[in-house]
Amino acid sequence: MSTTQSDRLRELLEPLAAAKGLDLEEIETSRAGKRRMLRIIVDSDEGVELDTCAELSREISDLLDETDVMGEDEYVLEVGSPGADRPLTEHRHYVRATGRLVKFLSNEGGELTARILGVDEEGLDLEVPGLKGRKPTQRRIAFSEIAKARVEIEFNRKSDKKEEEA
Structure with missing residues (x-):
């Protein structure tokens, strides 16, 4: 049974991420000139701190050096958290976005x-926010109705200011 490089990487790296309380969200390999890029995206319910990404990056680098999963070619390793505009695709993504404004298609x-x-x-x-001074309304949407969903960036969220004052 043949597995892809991405599958082998996931199998190898998931335990490292899990040991730090992180979910391995994405593994992406691509070319950057003569070198290859290996981008690892991790997340958790509490978010991901920069120091945690740096520690995980060192551990991943050491582990990859011990194996042949990346082959002989040079590569650049990047470990980070998902951006604010990442699509919501998994149940846990929606749970983490509770309280956030989301655009649904x-x-x-x-x-x-x-x-x-x-x-x-x-x-x-x-x-659903009310338009032109109207009150917000509540609505239910099934996962099966959603084609795409993405968190909207809010710079002036009123409830955040109220929570800070309290």
Whole structure:
């Protein structure tokens, strides 16, 4: 049974990430001139600190040096956390985005921007902002209705200011 390089990397690196309480979200290999790039994306419910990424990067580098999974060619290793605009694709991504404003694209092509209030196994409870001074409304959306979802960046979220003052 043949496995891809990505599968072998995931099998090798997942235990390192898990030992630090992290989820191995993505492994990406690409070419950058003569060198190859190996980009590892990790995340957790609490986020990922820079020091943790640096420690994990050293551990991954040491482990890769001991194996032949990357072959003989030079490569550049990059370990980081997902960006704020990463698509939500896994159940845990939606759980981590609870309280955040998210833009949804439905399977039918419609768009909706709403705040995630709660997540269960079937879908999401949302708060849809009111337009032109109207009150927000609540809505339920099933995972099966979602084609794409991405967190919206909020620079002036009112509830954050209230929490800071309290």
